[in-house]
Amino acid sequence: MQAREALTADALAAFAVFSRHLNFTRAAEELHIAQPSLHAKVAKLSRSLDAQLYEKVGRQLRLTQAGEDLAAFAADQERSVGDFLARLGGPKRSMRLAAGRAAIQWVLDRPLRAVVRRGLDLRVIPADRSTAVCMVDKGNADVAAIAYDPPPRRLRSVQVADVPQVLVAHQSHPLLSERQIRLRDLNGLGLVVPPEGRPHRQSLERAFHASGVVWNVASEADGWDLIVHLVWLGVGAAVVNGSVPVPSPLRAVEIQDLPRVGYWLAWREQRRAIVDELLREVDSNG
Numbered sequence: 001m002q003a004r005e006a007l008t009a010d011a012l013a014a015f016a017v018f019s020r021h022l023n024f025t026r027a028a029e030e031l032h033i034a035q036p037s038l039h040a041k042v043a044k045l046s047r048s049l050d051a052q053l054y055e056k057v058g059r060q061l062r063l064t065q066a067g068e069d070l071a072a073f074a075a076d077q078e079r080s081v082g083d084f085l086a087r088l089g090g091p092k093r094s095m096r097l098a099a100g101r102a103a104i105q106w107v108l109d110r111p112l113r114a115v116v117r118r119g120l121d122l123r124v125i126p127a128d129r130s131t132a133v134c135m136v137d138k139g140n141a142d143v144a145a146i147a148y149d150p151p152p153r154r155l156r157s158v159q160v161a162d163v164p165q166v167l168v169a170h171q172s173h174p175l176l177s178e179r180q181i182r183l184r185d186l187n188g189l190g191l192v193v194p195p196e197g198r199p200h201r202q203s204l205e206r207a208f209h210a211s212g213v214v215w216n217v218a219s220e221a222d223g224w225d226l227i228v229h230l231v232w233l234g235v236g237a238a239v240v241n242g243s244v245p246v247p248s249p250l251r252a253v254e255i256q257d258l259p260r261v262g263y264w265l266a267w268r269e270q271r272r273a274i275v276d277e278l279l280r281e282v283d284s285n286g
Helices: 009-021 024-031 035-049 065-087 101-107 109-117 129-138 199-211 224-233 269-285
Strands: 054-057 060-063 094-099 121-126 143-147 156-163 165-170 190-193 216-220 238-241 250-255 261-267
Touching: 009 024, 009 035, 009 065, 024 035, 035 065, 060 065, 065 129, 065 269, 094 101, 094 129, 094 269, 101 109, 101 143, 101 156, 101 224, 109 121, 109 269, 129 143, 129 261, 143 269, 156 269, 165 224, 190 199, 190 224, 190 238, 224 238, 224 250, 261 269
Parallel strands: 094 121, 094 143, 190 216
Antiparallel strands: 054 060, 143 261, 156 261, 165 238, 165 250
């Protein structure tokens, strides 16, 4: 069988499900077919394409590069069919966004609300940076919203925000009497910070180390909203992105020598059509 003839809708749909589970039993259950039948479909694809699509590493299955490419192609085909049916009056168009909470709540909130109001079926997948990029690469998400470093060059991208880093504390804190402060002003300060290993925590640690600033962990919290709430409770001060709303009686002041934080949307060219609607809203709200 020629490779082109092997890429039927049924075969691609079966491989797409297998690639998500990397487990023949669970994938066969989702497809409502027998496990030997699914195994045969994948083996037939492998022979027809003359490519090994997965390998066993210990007790786990892992896609090869050819398998990754085929999984992304299968996901793109599934997306194209869905978009076509939507244009014919079928189920409304959908967009799968992989992003962290900060990007969803405080950077993309207006554009996302606008596309939902116009009838787009928005499916949000909570994900950190590496997971979001991986999901876009594999075709499991249409677009990723990521922060700090620009996306890999293999992806299309556009920067959607550029915000300062600010110190948040009670309005009576002496540092808030200044219009701008520097890192050295935070020496000895107790801060509410994300858990170890999170991008913002790592960025702060590098900046404080480079400036010779000694700081203390007053508390750890996951998520900007909880961090700001702990500041409101009086646990300590915090360094957050300037897009995060600050409730009274808290105030924020920019930290002059901390780098600004960029946010990007990133997608594969094959998904540009579905991302365009969001990009138009980003431009109009910019």
